[in-house]
Amino acid sequence: MSVLVDWLEMLAEQVRQWGRFSIFTARLFAVTPRALLRFRLIVEQLNNTGARSLVIIMLSGLFVGMVLGLQGYDLLRRFGSTEALGTAAALGLLRELGPVVTALLFAGRAGTSLTSEIGLMSATDQLAAMEMMAVDPIRRVCAPRFIGGVLAMPLLAAIFGLLGILGAYLVGVVIMGVDSGQFWSQMRSSVELKDVVEGIVKSVAFGLACSSIAVFEGYYAVPTAEGVGRATTRTVVVSSVAILALDYMLTAALL
């Protein structure tokens, strides 16, 4: 009997977690317009989440593009249409790989740092101190980080896509010998503005999801060393699942 009660309690805790998340994001959105006025804080977070992720994003983009070039070349060679490599690489990167891999890397690189930072602030009573001074910690601490993350994501995804196309070009044209003119002209004739927009819409959605999850987990972390560690792990796990689930839904909606 007590097992059943435990189960029900766990279920109720999960439901409560969803409720907390919903209320938290609602508060986050409510303070966003006023937080936008504190421009310097947002720039600082844009540096923290965006500029500092630049190296990992650029390197990953280049390598993902190179792999895509190699795999795409091998696949297309079997059909005798290696000229379509540019199209395949560009569409794959712009619509799917760019936003998704960027978001996964973002969750690992920037999401964890947001969660642990806010979690540690709460563990060292900094958030409580702010409340004592009548400063809303959601508005002062959480919102700028959230906004910074949402702004950084599409820019990072665009850089990732561009470097990826460069990587595919490097492998396909320079190493494998696909005709350079064919590569670009086929790409340009078949990629449409719609495809780029799909990538941007996706990365904005992933930015909203990743940033709100990271900030939420940090804000509600158990204020101990162990609790902050757990919250950081949960950020990565929950963000990754959310990204992949959202990706399926957005692809189905936008296709």
Next chain:
Amino acid sequence: MRQTRAVEFSTGLFVLLGFAALFFLMTQITSRGLSLSETSYHLTASFENVGGLKVGAPVSMSGVTVGRIESIQYDATIYKAVVKLAIRTQFDHIPNDSDAAIYTAGLLGGQYLGLSPGGSDVFYKNGDTIQLTQSAIVLEHLISKFLFDKAGQGDSKSSTGKTP
């Protein structure tokens, strides 16, 4: 707030790089990034069969793209597919007895609409209908025709061979 010049520089670099990448992707990688500003006029043409022609497919003259397919609809009164074309205004010297035909680009390529100019002195204008049209060649029809022909020939040959 400790906001040094280095932080400002790296943030600025990131934002500039991001927007440059976005701009490049939107204008250089796509086929018609600036197609919104393009002005065009419309023509309609009806076909027995449009085959695999898609909305957005190119309309070409002598291999040069002069416009796009805007819509494809089925007209239940004439039992034909009605195709609406958007032709760029810079190509306004198309004789009004030009004919439209649906071709396939390459073996696996998509289908497009080709216009071949006629000899009239009067040009198409917005809202005109192309009278002379040629339907898409459906590969299956062609193959089945060819096979039936062959089969027919084979039959006649074998029958003549067996009755000497």
